[in-house]
Amino acid sequence: MPQITVQNLDVSFPLYHGNTRSLRKTVRGAFQGRFSQDRRNRVVVQALQNISFTLKPGDRLGLVGRNGAGKTTLLRALAGIYEPVAGSVTIHGTIGTLLDPMLGMNNVLTGRENIHLRGMLAGLTKPQITRVEEDVEAFAQLGSFMDLPVNTYSSGMVVRLSFGLATAIMPDVLLMDEWFMAGDAAFRQHARSRLENLVSKADILVLSSHMSTVVAEWCNRLIWLEDGHIKMDGPTQTVLTAYLGHPVELKNPDQPLPNVAP
């Protein structure tokens, strides 16, 4: 059964140019508590401190918080991109990520070769990979660029390939940055039903967003991060009301969210 367990997670980043005396003095004065010094006397940013939570099937977790609160770092730690400095992240189930369009993409391979590679890594059979290839080709509409290296693509073309591919293989756990819901209106329109299908089929969703309408619509639980700590963890309406400082009206509060047991 898919599950995520995060226990006392700490993630920090050493600043390699941060060992000059003046910088140390500045950051110490400006952001006490968020910065520290490691054994090699480097300035270290504490991106996440003492984060613990458990997610089970049906959980749709939204991460909210101001710029720099730690949302992206937490998503990346869940995806295994960042190693914990302390604590642990345990995930049971297959993971799908919509974090960074170039994540897992090999620049020198063609779009088609990237699809095959991703399919093989996901353990798909040949006929399954062929179906994914047809699906992504129809969605991304890259024409003959499909057979050219990804490093010849425009940034919009990379997004279409990456989004098409990430939404073609159904994961148990979906990690998503709001970035993927941005893009121009035409892309959003084109992508929305694919995204809804993926979200409804994933057992667990973790979504980072600044858009209260998005978390209100898609999440049944929110974690409010502040300066790398959990400030509040609870039902969407309760946390969003506290975070925004005013009550929020959910669209259909009585209607269960996708894949959530009533």
Ligand SMILES: Nc1ncnc2c1ncn2[C@@H]1O[C@H](COP(=O)(O)OP(=O)(O)OP(=O)(O)O)[C@@H](O)[C@H]1O
């Ligand atoms: N690679 C890095 N090197 C140094 N510091 C980093 C790095 N990545 C993140 N940080 C720091 O970690 C903290 C958390 O950053 P993070 O990007 O997770 O915040 P966020 O909540 O996603 O912000 P935003 O809403 O602006 O995207 C910030 O103080 C940031 O400066």
